Amino acid sequence: MTTDMLGKRVKRVEDQRLITGKGRYVDDIKLQSMAHCAILRSPYAHASIRSIDTSAAKAMPGVLDVMVGADIPYNPLPMAWPAGGSAGLKNNVNSPRALATDSVKWTGEGVAAVVAETPEQALDAVEAIAVDWEPLPTVVDAEKATQPGAPQLHENAPSNIVFEWSVGDRDGTAAAIDGAEVVVRQRLVNQRLIPNPMETRGDIGWYNPGTDEYTIWMSSQTPHIQRLLLAAFVMGVPEHKIRCISPDVGGAFGTKIFTYADYPIVLLASKRLGGRPVKWIEGRRESYQATIHGRDHITYLEIAGKRDGEITGLRVKTYANLGGRLSTIGPGIPTTLYARVLSGCYRIPHVFAEVVGVYTNTVFVDAYRGAGRPEATYVVERAMDLFAAEIGMDPAEIRRRNFIAPDKFPYENPSGLGTASGGAKIYIDSGNYEPALDKALAMAGYADRAAAKGEARTRGKYLGVGLSSYIEVCGVAPSKWIGAVGEGWGAAMWESANIKVHLTGKVVVTMGTQPQGQGHETTYAQIVGHELGIPMEDIVVQHSDTQGTPFGYGSYGSRTSSVGSTAAIKAAGKIREKARRYAAHMLEASVDDIEVDGAEYRVKGSPDKKKTFQEIAFALDLAFDAPEGMEPYLDETAYHDTPNCTWPFGTHVAIVEIDEATGKVDLVKYVAVDDVGNKINPMIVDGQLHGGIVQGVGQALWEGAVYGDDGQLLSGSMLDYALPRASWLPNLELDETVTPSPVNPIGVKGVGEAGAIASTAAVANAVNDALKPFGIRHLDMPLTPQTVWKAMQAAKGAQA
Template structure:
């Protein structure tokens, strides 16, 4: 490889972001634009008996008021990931709900007005007659006898029952084990909270009868597919979807939402006026999909020497009142299949009930399923260590999948035919122990305890599944994904020598414009500045599946790599012609074609591009222009891993937890841009720390979201955190030619359990085994003072 991959270069996209010139959705103003405000259900479960909009229609500035009945011709939004067990009971949102609502915040009407203030004013004049119904908000209680029933097609509110692994073998292992540790855990509901909430602008053209929709989406191509083919029932050519600058997504902007359909449909009703809808934070919290919310019990079996012999898991996954776009795939494929963690566990069984409750939709949130799996496995390992009186690092080491075992298929075929690609799990742990000075740390802990201070050290050795995914595996072979998961790239070397790369992935903070330019520049021997990356508009980019699942670099980047390779082959052919040499005699190095052994007489890629573009003198049968499009379908996913260490101090008089140090040793394979990788790790770690210590969405029994604002829902703040220490090992992935594994979610997948393990370790003198997240000071204080198990 050349000189750009692996360089920690500054981001190309930053100048417009640090000067206020970047255009996010709400920054877009169009002539004649009108503004939508959505009326949302104040009840979590109700039948809509009638809606009277007449008074609202006559308010000043109001252009139109619409209800679900106005859009009855549009189909419900599709569920695109029907994991095993979802059979004809996928209840999904409508553009606006018509007959009933199953969560607080469901849209029931929309006001469109000349200003956002006027639209807000008119909302209170819409009169909805609700028949209020009883509610249930807990994933497990929803399945119990007597629980309110949300959907006729889902008895006992069960949307799906999904299993993986070997139940008989696991039961046998549990029966024969020296020790079995049983624990109930909750992985609480989270509000993903990208700082830029969601929005959309719909523009209908009455002349061409087509739509343009701007949206805060991580995958505009999928949005167009779902909206046209499934909701509107029309050809894809009738819609263009554009994601402008998107201020963070963390998964929540993967999904198709009712409002995206609504702005398009309303624009049509209004003869083509551009209609903007922009979410408030309150709306973001009630109406944008949430993350996690598992109620789980597990049993882990081990020998007295610490060898883990079995893991049995039962999880109730809360899916909310209706299904978000890929909700069923998260607690199944992305969770159950990763329950072996970094360990050689010979017997695994997992059963998941996906349930409907009167709460907001739950879908992918950074890590999506894998943080839940990793949290469970790493808590289980610590519980085994505690039970056996062993050092937690020793139990980890004893059970690690050894480097020579790769490619490794986790036992009981829980990964459904795939294999972990490569790994050196002990290598990452060793490096972490050395960097953190583990031996002295334990001494320090002992001294702290003597002095009455509660210091704790927590570990998390994790592996995740990234670079999603081989299409045949995720779609055809039982995972239930409704399409493929390849990625596209187009690379063109223009006549001027400048390169344009287009990708079907969609940046919303990850720095694609820099890293993808690095890939092309590196291979073509050019300056990164001469490569422009275009994206996020269905007009002008080939179909692509978008950005999530740490896939942009691994899958999208490989598509670019492959296109560049094909361009280089063509350049060699043309260059050879220019050099009057045979194609097999030339080579391409440092951006130049030359006859092997004669680098002084070379044609630069720019010269070749010009020759290819003007096409005055090309080899016979060669098409003009250096241009290639790749659709790359990965043969496997990738499996980043590492060990994180967290050191905490607990104030025993208040229960307050302070993180003293946090170290992340990650192996993401080869890094394209270490500066960006580190940034991804920092941010990912802090999101997991947020889950461990502060964040938690709370519904009351009536289905009201009581943590409905940033005054109640605690995002991590700067002054609660230390610097995040990062280091890495490098085990290239054999799955793709650059050896990259992906870095977007690793931090989040690894971190929550490092913090919880550290706090439980700090409280070891009190015999505490577990506390459910978030570890609020009250829970920690109560655990200390009840002198027992702080879990549920």
């Protein structure tokens, strides 16, 4: 009897190669006669290019080609998700070209590309390119960039404004705030982050002159989308003439969703060399300047309510820094994915958000793990704490008091996905927030926090406890909603799966999604094994190659577990139904009389009359005896457009201790209770939560991209951008509640981003809680020793 592995802690299929050094990432691929590309990047954040002299570089040893912007016949890279989508809001769009032609808008924008026999020669030649620059004034702060007198980046964007977008009930919210018993206001900075997947980006372009086809190996989350965008929007090449392959991807966290300049560069370079493959691998410092950053909001928040803790209104104005030019879906992140979930898990009757998207002389900002939702959670969770402090209420109590009650689902929030123009609406489909809160409080020893604070004081430490109750919208869907309200990007949001059953009963599952470390080869095998009653070992899961996989939108936004899995389940269902029909034929019974139990197809009431899945596959493959009208072979494809997003939730509790003398913050305990519904593989779910939590902790305490006023990236390498290290972290304590999602047949929700969405606010709230004795209300992140110590000093000075 086959053991059903769905829901079990199954060891990952992909690990065998990854733990033995046999993974195959882009830089591991070597092709015959492959040449190497290096890109010259602007040393200025804002400058006109007067001229570029490549003659010295072209004469260097091993150099095969040098390209500048004028050599690239392609369109600018597409910007596919304007604010407001197709709803008519004006977006002042400027997106990058493969290489800049007239001017650069951030340090690191590419201006020339060298192709040489070796990477060393390419790098050496880049140094020999002479550019005549005319430096221009710079602005790096989004709020300052909108003010009069700020340097202007683009002619079509007065005051550097990309868009001014709003959502929610402007008048109702104003009335709620104006008439409120209590209003708390705060300016919050959600700092800029550098995502830092361990594998930087990279690609190999190959033009085949024999077929006039392009192939690109890319470290991408979205090979199908890249093919579409490169073909139809950038290169003007028929879509079927481009093939995109994502081999093993070494982490992504959003950065590898997008269309980057190097894709057309390596493809064109290969064509110019008559078909020699051309590899470009991004260096880490280069990555800091050339791959998207995340977050970077300045927000003015106002939260209104009653002295008894009932919140009645929330209003924000947010300046979202989108960089010097727009990345693929940059404007969609601080609008749809931020403001529409601003009220989180709370029943706040009036919400209004204004978002100003802004150009600055910084690298473009786009989706980084959580993408809008961590920003929203940070706003509402800081707001709840600030309000609680104002009225003297326990932070746990104010959350409990304002949670959307479990009987209110499906719930339509006031800034939500249902408020846009058009017909389709999205509801928060399910939730039961209080049990997760209670469990987290118990695990954290919340009731004993006063004693813990007192004990810490005896050691010269200030202890703080921070809560974060969150929801996440995962797997944005359905396509109907995106199309109807013009809210989404210029694409649908369905997923695909193909299942082929070989004669021997071995199964190949081919997916349109694209893993970056999530273990899809394992989890899809668990699902399909469950659906077909066959061992996981009989299943191989394939993905990554636009040639041979059905079109899919890729993996981001915590969509794969819900949308992709359902496509796999549907495809398996089609396989099962065809097998059942053929079993009926083989057993000379009517289809209605065939019952399926795992891999056994039996005649009801005659348990001896049965065929196994393998026997059916064998017979149907040979098709010696196929009934009239039945096609041979078991090969089914399914496409799934999910009816709704999924809505994970939970409460995280962070406990920190602050060294009074230095301001150094130590995270001493971290508790997370998450409800991600049912789990396909609890081990993988825990791993996703661990990683997400630590990225969020990193934002709260250590990470921050820092630009000088001249637009130089001062945190320009791993020597100056602090990533979390193992030695700084406690063991995280996880638990769960389980509220299955109603939108997919296995009741799962997304989990890839949940940890990062919740944890930043929990840690920030803990630090602010620890600083209450000093009268400090709020500190912006990262909560470095210097930031914390200076605040304590200022507070002591004020008190003295």
